[in-house]
Amino acid sequence: MALALTWALPLSLTPWPAWAWADPIPAAPEETTPSPPTKAQSDASAVPSETVSRFVSAYLEVVKLIESREQSLQSAETDTESRQMQQEIQAEAVALIQAHDLTLQAYWELLGLANSDPEFRERVLAQLEDVP
Numbered sequence: 495m496a497l498a499l500t501w502a503l504p505l506s507l508t509p510w511p512a513w514a515w516a517d518p519i520p521a522a523p524e525e526t527t528p529s530p531p532t533k534a535q536s537d538a539s540a541v542p543s544e545t546v547s548r549f550v551s552a553y554l555e556v557v558k559l560i561e562s563r564e565q566s567l568q569s570a571e572t573d574t575e576s577r578q579m580q581q582e583i584q585a586e587a588v589a590l591i592q593a594h595d596l597t598l599q600a601y602w603e604l605l606g607l608a609n610s611d612p613e614f615r616e617r618v619l620a621q622l623e624d625v626p
Contacts, residue, residue, distance in 0.1 A: 538607055538614035546614075549604045550621040552594040556587045574611075 563583050568574035591601045608618045 516622075538611040538617075541604070541607070541614065541617075543617075544619060545600075545604070546617050548594040548596055549601065550618060550625070551619075552591045552596055552601060553605070554622070554625060555590045559583065559586055559590060 495558050535553075560583065562581070567576060568582070569581055588598055591598055608615045
C-alpha cells in the first residue's frame, strides 16, 4: 500500500503524507466571506532569504524523516500500531520544523506559497538545488 502525499509542490516535491495530519488538525470551517491574504501570500518577495533557507532545511528534514519511516509504517500489523507510528512521526516532524525556528502554521503557509506563487517557488527550488 503506497502512501498518498498531500503536502506537495508541483514537479515532484512531496513533503507530507496525507495521514500525517488526518486526525490532529481538523479542517477549517467553511467561511462565507474569503479571508484576507496573509502577509506572506500577498507579497512573496517580502519573505526574507533566511526564512526561505529555514523552510527549505525543515522541508528536507521532514521529507527525510518520512522516507526513513515509511517502510516500517507500511509494515504495521494493526490499525492501532499504524496510528501510533503516525503520531510519533507527526510529533518528530513538528519538532524538526520548530528546530528551524518555524511554527507549524508558518511552515504550512510557506509550503502553500511555494505551491501558489511561481516566483516564490523558484526561490525555494533554487535553494533545494544548492543542497548537497
